[in-house]
Amino acid sequence: MIIDTVDQSKIEAGKEQPWAALGLKEDEYNSIKEILGRRPTSSELAMYSVMWSEHCSYKSSKIYLRQFGEKVTPEMKKRLLVGMGENAGVVDIGEGLAVTFKVESHNHPSYIEPFQGAATGVGGIVRDILTMGARPIAVMDQLRFGAPEHPDTARVVHGVVDGISFYGNCLGLPNIGGETVFDKVYQGNPLVNALSIGALKHGDLKLAKADKAGDLVILFGARTGADGIGGVSVLASETFDADGPSRRPAVQVGDPFAEKVLIECCLELFAAGCVSGIQDLGGAGISCATSELASNGGKGMKVQLKKVLLRDESLTPEEILMSESQERMMAIVPKRHLRAFKKIVDRHEVEYSVLGKVINKDRLLIYWGEQEIVNVPPRTVAHDGPVYERPVRKPKWQAPLNAASVQAQGLYRANDNTTDLAAQFVQIISSPNQADKSYITGQFDRYVGGNTALAYPDGAGMIRVSEETGLGVALSTDANGRYCQLDPYQGARLALAEAYRNVATSGAKPIAVTNCLNFGSPENSGVMWQFKQATTGLADGCLELGIPVTGGNVSFYNQTGDVAIFPTPVVGVLGVIDDVARRIPSGWQDEGNNIYLLGITKDELDGSVWSEVIHDHLGGRPPAVDLEFEKRLAELLHGASLQGLVASATDLSEAGLAQALTESVLRFNMGARVWISELCERDGIDKTSALFSESTGRILVSVGREDDVKFVGLCDARNIPVLRIGVTDNTGELEIQDLATWKLDELRTSWVATLPELFG
Amino acid sequence: MPKIIVQVMPKQDLLDPQGKAVARALERSGHKAISAVRIGKRIELHYATTPTDSQLQEARKIAESFLSNGVIEDVVEVSIEQD
Numbered sequence: 001m002i003i004d005t006v007d008q009s010k011i012e013a014g015k016e017q018p019w020a021a022l023g024l025k026e027d028e029y030n031s032i033k034e035i036l037g038r039r040p041t042s043s044e045l046a047m048y049s050v051m052w053s054e055h056c057s058y059k060s061s062k063i064y065l066r067q068f069g070e071k072v073t074p075e076m077k078k079r080l081l082v083g084m085g086e087n088a089g090v091v092d093i094g095e096g097l098a099v100t101f102k103v104e105s106h107n108h109p110s111y112i113e114p115f116q117g118a119a120t121g122v123g124g125i126v127r128d129i130l131t132m133g134a135r136p137i138a139v140m141d142q143l144r145f146g147a148p149e150h151p152d153t154a155r156v157v158h159g160v161v162d163g164i165s166f167y168g169n170c171l172g173l174p175n176i177g178g179e180t181v182f183d184k185v186y187q188g189n190p191l192v193n194a195l196s197i198g199a200l201k202h203g204d205l206k207l208a209k210a211d212k213a214g215d216l217v218i219l220f221g222a223r224t225g226a227d228g229i230g231g232v233s234v235l236a237s238e239t240f241d242a243d244g245p246s247r248r249p250a251v252q253v254g255d256p257f258a259e260k261v262l263i264e265c266c267l268e269l270f271a272a273g274c275v276s277g278i279q280d281l282g283g284a285g286i287s288c289a290t291s292e293l294a295s296n297g298g299k300g301m302k303v304q305l306k307k308v309l310l311r312d313e314s315l316t317p318e319e320i321l322m323s324e325s326q327e328r329m330m331a332i333v334p335k336r337h338l339r340a341f342k343k344i345v346d347r348h349e350v351e352y353s354v355l356g357k358v359i360n361k362d363r364l365l366i367y368w369g370e371q372e373i374v375n376v377p378p379r380t381v382a383h384d385g386p387v388y389e390r391p392v393r394k395p396k397w398q399a400p401l402n403a404a405s406v407q408a409q410g411l412y413r414a415n416d417n418t419t420d421l422a423a424q425f426v427q428i429i430s431s432p433n434q435a436d437k438s439y440i441t442g443q444f445d446r447y448v449g450g451n452t453a454l455a456y457p458d459g460a461g462m463i464r465v466s467e468e469t470g471l472g473v474a475l476s477t478d479a480n481g482r483y484c485q486l487d488p489y490q491g492a493r494l495a496l497a498e499a500y501r502n503v504a505t506s507g508a509k510p511i512a513v514t515n516c517l518n519f520g521s522p523e524n525s526g527v528m529w530q531f532k533q534a535t536t537g538l539a540d541g542c543l544e545l546g547i548p549v550t551g552g553n554v555s556f557y558n559q560t561g562d563v564a565i566f567p568t569p570v571v572g573v574l575g576v577i578d579d580v581a582r583r584i585p586s587g588w589q590d591e592g593n594n595i596y597l598l599g600i601t602k603d604e605l606d607g608s609v610w611s612e613v614i615h616d617h618l619g620g621r622p623p624a625v626d627l628e629f630e631k632r633l634a635e636l637l638h639g640a641s642l643q644g645l646v647a648s649a650t651d652l653s654e655a656g657l658a659q660a661l662t663e664s665v666l667r668f669n670m671g672a673r674v675w676i677s678e679l680c681e682r683d684g685i686d687k688t689s690a691l692f693s694e695s696t697g698r699i700l701v702s703v704g705r706e707d708d709v710k711f712v713g714l715c716d717a718r719n720i721p722v723l724r725i726g727v728t729d730n731t732g733e734l735e736i737q738d739l740a741t742w743k744l745d746e747l748r749t750s751w752v753a754t755l756p757e758l759f760g
Numbered sequence: 761m762p763k764i765i766v767q768v769m770p771k772q773d774l775l776d777p778q779g780k781a782v783a784r785a786l787e788r789s790g791h792k793a794i795s796a797v798r799i800g801k802r803i804e805l806h807y808a809t810t811p812t813d814s815q816l817q818e819a820r821k822i823a824e825s826f827l828s829n830g831v832i833e834d835v836v837e838v839s840i841e842q843d
Contacts, residue, residue: 113831226773251831253770255777312773325775349784 003317004042005371013039022049028386035380043366043373046318047287047381054556056284057385060522061554064532067539068549076548079511087131087208087280088198089550091512093576096202097465099473100132103142103195103516103572105555109228110192113251114159118192119167120254123326125196126171127280130263131329133206133270134198137451138463139168141178141194142477142516142570143440146187148432148758153182156190157440157759164194165443170256171263174452175444176461178477182432185481188560193516193553193570195477199465204270208279210332211297213360215276217290220345220352221262221328224285225311228252228324258327265348266329274341277332287321287381289330291364294378297332300363301378303356317368332358388522395526402486405620406605412615413688421687422740424614426750428692429662431613434655435754436666453580457663459502459651460575462583470579476502477573479518480654481566482607483622488530489537492569493625496541497696498653499573504634505649505699507584507641508575513542515552515571520564522556530567538569544627547573584641586650587667588702588728593647595672595726597657598633598715599698601679603689609655610692629697636718637699645707645714652698658691660700665734666748674726675737682723687739702728762810766823767837769800774832800836803827811840 009015019029022045032040032048040048054060069084077083081098082090088102106121122139129136141164146153168175178195210217228251269275277297279289286308294301305317315323333341338354345352359365364381366374414420428434437456446455453472454462460476478498484491496513503510515538520527542549558565577583588595605611606620640646650660657676665672676690685693703711715722735741770776776798783797805819816838823835 113829116832222775225775227775251774253775253777253832255775255780257781258777311775 003368003371003373005373006041006375009039009041015039017045019045019049022046023053024049028052031386036376041373043317043321044376046322047291047374050284050287050322051291051381052385054522056288058554059386060388060390060556061531062387063389064535067535071539071543072548073546076546080548080550081202081205082132084549084551086551087128089512089514090132090205091550091574093465093471093473095466095469095471097199097471098202099197099199099465099574100129100134101195101197101475101572101574102128102514102551103193103477103570104128104553105516105518106192106194107189107518107555107558109251110160111156111188111190114156115163116251116253118160118163120252120326121192121194122164122167123254123256123259124282125194126173126259127282127329129196129198130266131206131208131278131280132198132200133204134200135267136173136196136198136263137449137465138176138197138461139173139195140176140461140475140477142191142479143178143180144186144191144481144568145182146190147184148182150187152187154759160190160192161440161443167254167256169445171260172448174446174448174455174463176446176452176455176463177475179479180437180440183481183566185565189558189565191518191558191568193518195572197463197473197475206270206275206278207296208293209277209296210293210299210301210358212276212334213299213358214335215358216333216335216338216354217301217303217356217358218331218333218341218352218354219308219328220331220350222255222258222325223309223311223351224315224320224323224328225325226315226319226323227326229319229322252324252326254326261348261350262327262329265345265350268344269331269341272340272344274333274337274344275331276334279330281328281330283324285321285323285325291378291381293330293332294364295382297358300359300361300365301356302359302365304367306369307353307355309351309353317373390522390528391525392529392532393525394529401619402621406611406617409617409619411611411617413686415686415688418739425658425691425740428609428613428655428658430750430754431609432754432758434609434659436752437755439755439759453583454506454585457667458506458586460506462506462508462577462580464580470581472577472580474503474506474508474575474577475572477570478502479568479570481568482612482618484534484567484569485618486607486620486622488533488567490622490625491567492534492537492571493541493627494622494696495569495571496538496573497625497627497630498651499571500545500630500634501651501699503573503575504637505584505651506575507582507637508577509638510547510573510575510634512574513547513549513571515549515569517552517554518558518565518568518570519556520559524564527564534567534569538571541627545631582641584637584646584649586648586663588648588664588670588672589668590647590704591670591728591730593702593704593728594708594724595674595728596701596703597679597698597723597725598701598720600695600721601683601685601690601693601698602695603685604693604695605689608692608694610688623694623696625696632718633697633699633720636714636720640711640714645703645711647702647704649699649701652700654694656692656694661734662747662751664700665744666751669744670728671731671733671744672726672728673735673737676725677738679723679725761843762807763841764805764807764811764816764819765837765839765841766803766805766819766827766835767800768803768828768833769836770798771832771834810842816840
């Protein structure tokens with residue numbers, strides 16, 4: 001093996017280097033030479049190329065992500081213990097407790113190898129949470145697949161769902177929610193976004209920094225192998241060919257049992273106070289961990305790469321630096337704690353190796369035996385990568401798309417033909433995106449640990465954090481690519497509003513936001529325009545709602561050939577609830593409750609499920625969002641939950657009232673009589689809109705007779721439009737007056753059968 | 761019954777959690793000489809009569825495209841076995 005050393009780089013100054021094949025641009029390569037005052041060694045080149053890739057450096061998105069840190073008020077920061085830039089944001093939830101949460105994408109690996117791609121996606125985000133000093137307590141996932149009937153979709157669906165359930169179930173983490181959406185735009189580029197939540201005491205917070213010279217740098221956990229070498233830079237920064245998975249690089253293979261041991265081992269190390277800084281190894285492996293720890297701590301580091309425990313002895317130093325072997329962590333340990341550290345990792349049978357130490361010099365020095373192979377300022381690798389202001393242009397197709405509204409196209413509405421309208425109702429609720437998802441969620445363990453208060457089919461997941469007081473958190477993640485394609489600014493706000501409303505509907509108080517921004521190629525000016533619009537919309541929306549963005553993830557290059565996916569910013573909202581026993585469930589359980597619709601229904605069918613399922617159409621403008629109203633609505637629900645006035649609540653979003661009614665009656669098999677004529681009259685809409693419009697700011701609640709007066713009074717006092725549209729009854733039927741009556745069994749058959757028929 | 765035997769192994773450079781777990785268990789039970797374990801799978805395709813060359817070719821194709829996952833596994837052998 002010929003080693004390219006720092007000395008060699010000076011002697012052989014003019015050596016040709018494969019910077020282009022590693023994904024670097026010429027000016028990037030030149031600036032590396034400028035930083036170092038010489039050509040990089042091959043190991044340095046490997047480090048820079050992977051750390052300066054889009055995935056690790058955020059070079060195209062950085063200038064827009066700044067808004068999340070700028071558009072905040074002091075009030076919004078009050079609960080924020082750790083904001084953006086760390087592995088995950090940390091939010092105070094009271095009682096001396098905090099939670100940390102984050103979503104991350106694993107889209108490209110999940111297309112190439114769906115099972116391992118999705119599994120390691122879960123593993124990676126769980127380690128991010130662990131790195132903050134928290135015990136992971138739940139996961140969620142946001143999934144987007146291609147057209148359900150396409151022959152390749154089943155491969156991806158089965159692999160991804162199995163991979164998530166395998167890893168999450170083995171770790172013993174409940175999967176408390178998420179979303180599954182099918183659309184042909186995701187055919188060659190599915191989205192697998194995994195979220196994890198962790199809980200910690202304020203004092204247990206850990207940061208990824210090496211800030212004391214002399215402290216030891218220790219790599220522990222699984223051994224380093226050839227898994228996913230360069231996977232991050234190569235996979236996430238390039239686009240798939242249109243003809244499918246022809247590239248087959250080494251993907252990573254996960255081992256959840258090793259991760260479970262690692263979690264327990266780390267938590268014990270934290271509790272024993274052995275560790276002064278910690279970083280997980282994900283994308284870019286040792287390159288990322290060493291440079292980030294040193295850069296964050298404002299120190300340097302001296303590392304002997306031959307000390308890395310290998311699974312495969314033939315690995316070159318460059319490969320060791322780039323390996324993405326899973327289930328590894330890097331700890332900064334003061335020398336005096338080494339014995340205690342060793343005792344704990346030995347007890348867990350976790351292998352470790354002291355690689356080197358923190359030094360009082362702004363250099364990251366890496367040796368291969370006697371030979372110096374890396375000598376760089378850590379900040380230039382980890383944080384001072386290139387920043388691009390890429391061209392931004394509104395796509396030419398945007399205006400014609402916005403003009404092609406449901407109205408302008410004169411799409412047929414079945415208002416006068418009740419047979420057709422009733423048929424549309426069933427067609428919509430049994431379409432793959434609206435149908436029962438328990439075929440998928442049933443494969444995830446939702447209740448392990450015994451702290452799950454709400455999970456699918458509830459709109460938000462809720463988990464108890466304190467077993468003594470019942471203090472808990474609720475989380476919802478939402479996205480709507482169709483709305484974002486019509487208007488990315490508004491689409492991002494719609495996703496925020498929906499996640500916020502879902503959390504409020506559970507009775508929790510929304511307090512913080514995370515995101516996972518899935519877009520096409522940043523080198524396309526139209527995609528960059530979408531990205532700019534969406535991030536601006538989200539930052540503006542968060543400011544209006546008064547809840548901060550605590551962190552997130554950007555995934556670019558989601559496209560097949562030149563065709564980008566719909567812009568799909570996934571927004572996660574976290575809420576806090578004093579006692580999970582006071583949660584508001586979804587679905588009707590009691591007979592004789594009044595059914596109220598809160599909010600106003602407008603004629604907003606552009607971008608709706610109705611336009612997709614009935615007319616295969618996308619055009620016009622997405623529904624309007626009034627965040628000030630959403631805020632009042634959330635306060636109303638919070639107040640009602642404190643007084644115990646509301647028996648159930650379900651938010652209205654995709655497929656509008658039709659979907660909310662279906663889910664509410666089928667949840668506990670409680671029938672209802674519903675009338676919509678008053679609603680049509682009050683809001684000046686037709687029956688199609690009443691049933692299928694996707695106007696925001698609407699919640700369907702059921703209220704016991706004894707609380708009726710109080711509840712309506714509460715709505716009036718807060719100036720929230722409220723209309724009684726029905727009553728629950730135990731007839732085993734859903735009757736919508738002047739439209740149709742369905743036996744619940746029949747409705748259930750249509751709603752439940754779709755996914756098993758497609759994938760079972 | 762004549763068979764075609766297909767043997768599939770996890771790719772050499774990828775983690776094999778099952779093999780790793782078995783290796784550790786062996787080490788714990790005193791078999792110190794074994795330094796690593798890798799676990800693959802053996803698949804038997806049964807035929808009524810001895811497979812022809814073209815059937816063997818077909819089996820090779822099936823092994824690569826259907827019986828193994830080329831991203832993480834290698835087909836290491838496809839051969840005819842007589843009873």
